[in-house]
Every structure is written in structure tokens, then in C-alpha cells.
Amino acid sequence: MSDILDELRWRGLIAQHTDIDALRAALAEGPVTYYCGFDPTAPSLHHGHLVQLILMRHLQLAGHRPLALVGGATGMIGDPRMSGERVLNDKETVAGWTDKLRGQIERLLDFDGEAGARMVNNLDWIGGLTTIDFLRDVGKHFRLGTMLAKDTVARRLQSEEGISFTEFSYQILQGMDFLELFRRYGCTLQTGGNDQWGNLTAGADLIRKAAGETVHVMTTPLITKADGTKFGKSEGGAIWLDPDMLSPYAFYQFWLNTDDADVVRFLKIFTFRSRAEIDDLEQSVTEAPQARAAQRTLAEDVTTLVHGSDATERVRRASQALFGADDLHALDAGTLRDAVAELPRTEAVVGESTVVDLLVATGLEKGRNAARRTIASGGAYVNNAKVTDVDQTLSRADLLEGGYTLLRKGRKTLAVAATPTD
Structure with a gap:
């Protein structure tokens, strides 16, 4: 088990940590119970959360016991962002998103065996907490100076919009999660992204003050590209x-x-x-x-x-x-729809639309004469079959599942024609 930290470091999955020698010793002594939290502030996890789940899986494969926390309570507040106050979602929305996130997490961790994962929800212990108990039992262990020094809080305080007491209190709630999981399950390690370092250490400090015990935290680095730019955007947004x-x-x-x-x-x-x-x-x-x-x-x-x-x-x-190495007609409508979603497209009518028309309408060619020359030279394809007749018209046999017809100019330039099928 002690080799897991070396493996994680080689993989680039360790950024900051508390006493690494103490953590290495704890991992070597026997199964360590650890947790990572995921807030339902959207209906899905993304690639950043995937990094955390992969780290959790590595630790689990090394024999340690994961707790996957979905924040049904903290998700109603949201971790403060560098700029701008979060929109607060209603309880029904957060509950629905909580279920979605749980389903995604359950596919990525193993819930059987001695190191089987456990799902937890902080709404179970925060939901019934009274304000007086919160202030007396938890709030008394936090110092404003330390809370104000957190990077995100400090930046927001210097901005025009400032920060609400709601978002300012988030770090207390996350710290409380660590304490509660320590008490309930003997959890002694919290993992998270490097931007969570302040929240993670707040939990470790709370356990030291409230329970007199030392625990561990470890973060993963922000994943960037080789050129230093942020990693993780597709054409449609987040991954x-x-x-x-x-x-x-x-x-x-x-x-x-x-x-x-x-x-x-x-x-x-x-x-x-x-x-x-x-x-x-x-x-x-x-x-x-x-x-x-x-x-x-x-x-x-x-x-x-x-x-x-x-x-x-x-x-x-x-x-x-799409490029002729497999049978287009074998693809189901959903997969084909996704495959052509980003391609230039036009509508087509069986028996009326010619290949020349479609090449021009999709922008594969600039005009009819150019389209005819491409066909005559053998550079036009319908569903990966070379077009030999410059007057070829779209037929029903050309329709793939979902009413799509794939057009190709040369080896790599693609477009799609869509024909209503009802």
C-alpha cells in the first residue's frame, strides 16, 4: 500500500498535501478511509470531477476505503467562485441533481468487498442542524482572520460585488463534513482539487481543535495543456x-x-x-x-x-x-446523429436534390460548375461511395438511419444532408 503515493506522483495526481511522511506511514499501516466531495451545482459531473474519481479509484485499488460525498446541503449554497455570486437553486433542483451525480459516481467506484465505497450526503447531518448548535459547536472553532485570508474570499472582498455571508460560510460547512465523516466512519484523509486547498485544511484544523486528532489532506493539480492554457472545453462547452x-x-x-x-x-x-x-x-x-x-x-x-x-x-x-473504414449503414440513428452533429448540413428531398445541389448547399463547393468538376474528377462521395454521374439525384437508398446522407469531398471534408423520414 505504501507505493500508492509514488504511483500517484508519477501520474501527476498530487499537488499539495499535509505531512507526506505521516500520510505515507498511515497508508502503509492499513486501510485508510478517505473522502472527496461533489456538490450538485449542475446536473452532471465534468472532466475536473473525473480527475478526483480516478484518484479515488487508485486509492481504492490499493486497498483503501472511499467515501463519495454528494453535497445535498452544500450544493444549495455552492463553493464561492473567483468572481460573481452563484445563483441559488431550489431544493427540488438540488435533490434531482444529487441523484444524477450519485448515479455517475456509482459507475466509477467499486461498492463491493472490504474496500467497497460508500455514498454519503451531507444533508443528513447539516439539514437538521439548528443555528445555535452550528454557532456553538462548529463556528467557535473558526477564526475570521483565517477565513478572510482564503484566496477566493480575499479576491471577492476586493471586487465590486463582494461576497455574501452565505458563500462566505461554505468553508465552515465543508470543514464540518470532514469532522462528521471522521466521527462516523474514521475518515482520516480528504482529497480534492488544488483550488479546494483552503477548504480541505479548514476541515483538518476543525478536527484537530474539536477532536484533538491529526488527519490528512491531499489535492490534485489543475490540469492544463502543454501551452499553459486551461484544459477541458469542447465545441459545446464543458466536458x-x-x-x-x-x-x-x-x-x-x-x-x-x-x-x-x-x-x-x-x-x-x-x-x-x-x-x-x-x-x-x-x-x-x-x-x-x-x-x-x-x-x-x-x-x-x-x-x-x-x-x-x-x-x-x-x-x-x-x-x-465517416471516413470509409466501416459500414455507415450499420450505425444506429442516435450514434449517427451524434457523429454528424458538428458537420455542415443542408436539407434534402429524395428524387429532387442532386449531388451537385447538395455539395453547393453544404458549402463543400462554391458553385455548381465547381461541384461538377469535383464529381468528374472522382472527388465526390455519397455515403463513402464515389459519385460517377454528375446528374445523380438523391434516392431513398441513399438515406442512412435517421434520414441522413453523408457527403464527402476528397479524403477528409465532410458534410451531411438531412431528409425528413416521417
Whole structure:
């Protein structure tokens, strides 16, 4: 068990920590109960939360016991942001989002065996707490000077909008979570993102003052690209784990498009590949970057982790089929819809729309004469079949599931025509 910290450090999953030697000794002595909190401030987790769940999974595989906390209480407040007050969601919304997050977490941790995970909700102990008990039993252990010095709080105090007492109190509630889990389950380690360092240490300080015990905290670094820019935006926004908010196909493509400069580091962070496997993939980036073996491994592993192997197989085949390496007609309507979602498109009418019309309407060609020349030279394709007749008209046989028809100019320039099927 003591080797787990070295593994996490090699993977780039450790940023800050309290006494690392004491933590290493605790991990070596036997199973440590640890927790990470997830607030339902949105209906889905995203890639940043995925980092935390992967860290939790590594610790669990090393024999330690995870507590996954979904903040039904703290989610009604929200951790203060660097700028701007959060919009407070109603209780019904937060409860619904809590259930969604629990479902996502349950797919990523193992809930069986001696190191089986446990789901907890801080609404269970915060919901019934009276104001007097909160102030007397918890608030008395916090010092305003320390709370005001927190980076986020200090920045908000210097801004025009300031910070409300509601958001200012968040750090007390998170600290209280650690104390409660320490008392209920013997939890002695809290993990989280590096931006949570102040909240994590507040919990450790509370346990020291209220229970006279020393516990541990550890954070993961903010994940950035090799050029220093923020990591984790798709064309549609955040990298959500909910397939209804970001389709498995778009999710897969995001990872597939990882830059060569980032892919090895992301393989270490986001997959469970061994050092030997990652070394081999790193060599492939240097020797055969055009094959993109590392990117394909990253995309397949992360998509399987989040959405399952069946979804990964569907999107992998869709990705190949778009460029002729698999059968487009074998794709289901949903997968095909997701695969063509970002392509230029136009509407088409069976028996009336010509390929020339569609090439122009989708912007693959600038005019009819140019479209005819492309067809005559063998550079136009319908559903990956080369078009040989410059007067070819769209037929019902050209319709894929969902009424789509894939158009391609040359090897890589794609568009889609959509035909109503009802």
C-alpha cells in the first residue's frame, strides 16, 4: 500500500498535501478511509470531477476505503467562485441533481468487498442542524482572520460585488463534513482539487481543535495543456460526463483530438494503463505520430470508463465509418446523429436534390460548375461511395438511419444532408 503515493506522483495526481511522511506511514499501516466531495451545482459531473474519481479509484485499488460525498446541503449554497455570486437553486433542483451525480459516481467506484465505497450526503447531518448548535459547536472553532485570508474570499472582498455571508460560510460547512465523516466512519484523509486547498485544511484544523486528532489532506493539480492554457472545453462547452449533455461520440472525439504534446501526460492522469504501456505509447508518439495510437488509446479508455464498452464500440465504429473504414449503414440513428452533429448540413428531398445541389448547399463547393468538376474528377462521395454521374439525384437508398446522407469531398471534408423520414 505504501507505493500508492509514488504511483500517484508519477501520474501527476498530487499537488499539495499535509505531512507526506505521516500520510505515507498511515497508508502503509492499513486501510485508510478517505473522502472527496461533489456538490450538485449542475446536473452532471465534468472532466475536473473525473480527475478526483480516478484518484479515488487508485486509492481504492490499493486497498483503501472511499467515501463519495454528494453535497445535498452544500450544493444549495455552492463553493464561492473567483468572481460573481452563484445563483441559488431550489431544493427540488438540488435533490434531482444529487441523484444524477450519485448515479455517475456509482459507475466509477467499486461498492463491493472490504474496500467497497460508500455514498454519503451531507444533508443528513447539516439539514437538521439548528443555528445555535452550528454557532456553538462548529463556528467557535473558526477564526475570521483565517477565513478572510482564503484566496477566493480575499479576491471577492476586493471586487465590486463582494461576497455574501452565505458563500462566505461554505468553508465552515465543508470543514464540518470532514469532522462528521471522521466521527462516523474514521475518515482520516480528504482529497480534492488544488483550488479546494483552503477548504480541505479548514476541515483538518476543525478536527484537530474539536477532536484533538491529526488527519490528512491531499489535492490534485489543475490540469492544463502543454501551452499553459486551461484544459477541458469542447465545441459545446464543458466536458460533461452525462451523455445527454455531451454525447459519447463528442466525448470520444474530444480525447481523440488531444495534442501530441499533452497525450502522454493525459494517459497517466485519465487512464489506468501501466507504466510499460504508457512508455510504449509515448514511443509511438515520437516514431509514428500520424498513427495517433496514443490518442486512440486515451479516447477509448476514458470513454469506456465513463460510458461503458458498448458506447465506446459504437462511437469508434462511427468515427471510422465517416471516413470509409466501416459500414455507415450499420450505425444506429442516435450514434449517427451524434457523429454528424458538428458537420455542415443542408436539407434534402429524395428524387429532387442532386449531388451537385447538395455539395453547393453544404458549402463543400462554391458553385455548381465547381461541384461538377469535383464529381468528374472522382472527388465526390455519397455515403463513402464515389459519385460517377454528375446528374445523380438523391434516392431513398441513399438515406442512412435517421434520414441522413453523408457527403464527402476528397479524403477528409465532410458534410451531411438531412431528409425528413416521417
